[in-house]
Amino acid sequence: MTNHWHGILPSALSAVGQTPLVALTRLAQQEGLQCTLLGKAECFSVGGSVKDRIARRMIERAEADGRLVPGESVIIEPTSGNTGIGLALISAVKGYRCIITLPDKMSREKEATLRALGAEVIRTPTAAAWDSEESHIGVAKKLRDAIPGGIILDQYSNENNPLAHYYETYEEIKHSLTTSDLANKRIAALVAGAGTGGTITGLSRALRDDQERQHRDAQEDGEVDGTQRAVVVAVDPVGSILGGGEVGPYQVEGIGYDFVPKVLDPEKPNIDCWVKTNDDEAFAMVHRVIRTEGLLVGGSSGAALAGTMKFLREDPVGKKLAQQKDANIVVILPDGIRNYISKEWFLDGSLHAPPSNLAHEIAHI
Ligand code: PMP
Numbered sequence: 001m002t003n004h005w006h007g008i009l010p011s012a013l014s015a016v017g018q019t020p021l022v023a024l025t026r027l028a029q030q031e032g033l034q035c036t037l038l039g040k041a042e043c044f045s046v047g048g049s050v051k052d053r054i055a056r057r058m059i060e061r062a063e064a065d066g067r068l069v070p071g072e073s074v075i076i077e078p079t080s081g082n083t084g085i086g087l088a089l090i091s092a093v094k095g096y097r098c099i100i101t102l103p104d105k106m107s108r109e110k111e112a113t114l115r116a117l118g119a120e121v122i123r124t125p126t127a128a129a130w131d132s133e134e135s136h137i138g139v140a141k142k143l144r145d146a147i148p149g150g151i152i153l154d155q156y157s158n159e160n161n162p163l164a165h166y167y168e169t170y171e172e173i174k175h176s177l178t179t180s181d182l183a184n185k186r187i188a189a190l191v192a193g194a195g196t197g198g199t200i201t202g203l204s205r206a207l208r209d210d211q212e213r214q215h216r217d218a219q220e221d222g223e224v225d226g227t228q229r230a231v232v233v234a235v236d237p238v239g240s241i242l243g244g245g246e247v248g249p250y251q252v253e254g255i256g257y258d259f260v261p262k263v264l265d266p267e268k269p270n271i272d273c274w275v276k277t278n279d280d281e282a283f284a285m286v287h288r289v290i291r292t293e294g295l296l297v298g299g300s301s302g303a304a305l306a307g308t309m310k311f312l313r314e315d316p317v318g319k320k321l322a323q324q325k326d327a328n329i330v331v332i333l334p335d336g337i338r339n340y341i342s343k344e345w346f347l348d349g350s351l352h353a354p355p356s357n358l359a360h361e362i363a364h365i
Pocket residue numbers: 049050051080081082083193194195196197198199200253254255298300301334335
C-alpha cells in the first residue's frame with residue numbers, strides 16, 4: 001500500500017492515510033534531544049484522523065463478506081468521533097445510512113463534521129459505564145437491534161482495526177523512513193496513545209514481525225544484525241485504566257477507557273511500557289507543537305508528545321535513546337486541531353496568549 005497520489009484519484013477514499021512523517025526538529029532541540037523525533041501527522045488523512053484507514057478497511061471487508069450490503073445495511077458505530085467521521089465519509093461516498101453514538105464530552109466540531117457528512121448523531125452521557133445501556137456502546141446496540149439492516153462493525157473487537165495499521169500505517173512509516181536521507185532508517189521507539197488500542201497493537205505487531213524478518217535475513221546472509229529491539233511506548237491519560245490507575249474524568253478525547261478493548265494487546269512483548277499524562281501537559285504541548293513546528297495537531301497528539309518527553313526524560317531506556325544520534329523516535333499524532341477549535345483549552349491558550357507589541361508599534365506609525 002505505498003502510494004502516491006499520481007494522476008487523478010477516483011474518489012476521496014483514495015486519499016485515506018498516506019500521511020507524512022515530519023521531523024520535529026525544533027521541539028527536539030528545545031528538549032536537548034540528540035535522537036531524531038518524528039511525528040506521523042494523521043490530520044493529513046482525508047477525514048482528518050488516524051481512524052480513516054480502519055473505517056475503510058472495516059467497511060470494505062464487511063462488503064466482501066456480504067455482511068454489509070449497499071442500499072440495505074445501516075452502519076451504526078459507537079465512537080469518540082474520529083472513527084465515526086471516517087465511517088460517515090465513506091458512507092457519504094458509497095451511499096450508506098450512518099448513525100453515530102457519541103459521548104457528550106466529544107467536541108461540537110466532531111458532531112458538526114459528522115452531520116455535514118450526512119450521519120445521524122446521538123449523544124450519550126460521558127460518565128455512563130461502557131457496559132451500561134446508556135453508554136455510547138449500549139445505545140448503539142439498542143439501535144442495531146431496532147433498525148432493519150443495522151450493523152455495528154465494532155472497532156473495539158474488529159480485527160481489521162489493528163490490521164489496517166499493520167498493513168497500511170506501518171508500511172507508510174517504513175516507506176517514509178526508507179526513502180528519507182536519514183543514515184539509520186530503522187525505528188528505535190514507537191509512541192502512540194491507546195483508545196481502542198488498534199493503532200498501537202497493529203503497529204507494534206508489524207514492527208516486531210519486521211524486526212524478526214530483518215534478523216532472519218541477516219542470519220541467512222551470514223551477517224550480524226546489531227539492531228536493537230525497538231521499544232513500544234503507550235500513552236494513557238490519568239483517569240483511564242488502560243495503563244493502570246483509577247477511572248476518573250479527563251478532557252482529552254480519543255484515548256483512554258474504563259475497560260480493555262478486545263483489539264488492545266496491552267502486555268509485553270506488544271507494549272513495553274505505559275506512560276500516564278494529564279490534560280494540562282497534553283494541552284500545553286498542543287500549543288507548543290503548533291507554535292514551534294507549524295503542525296495543527298489535536299489534543300491526543302499533545303498527550304502522545306508529552307508522554308514521549310516523559311519517557312525520554314525519566315525512563316532508563318528512554319534516557320539512553322534520547323542521547324543516541326541515530327535513534328529514530330516515531331510518535332503518532334492522531335488528529336488535528338480542526339476537531340477542537342471551540343474547546344476552551346484551545347481558545348484560552350490561543351486568544352489569551354501573551355500580549356503582542358502590536359498596539360505599541362501601530363501607535364508609532
Ligand atoms: N486520538 C484520537 C483523537 C482518536 O480519535 C483515537 C481513536 N479513538 C485515538 C487517539 C486512539 O486510537 P486507537 O483507537 O487506535 O487506539
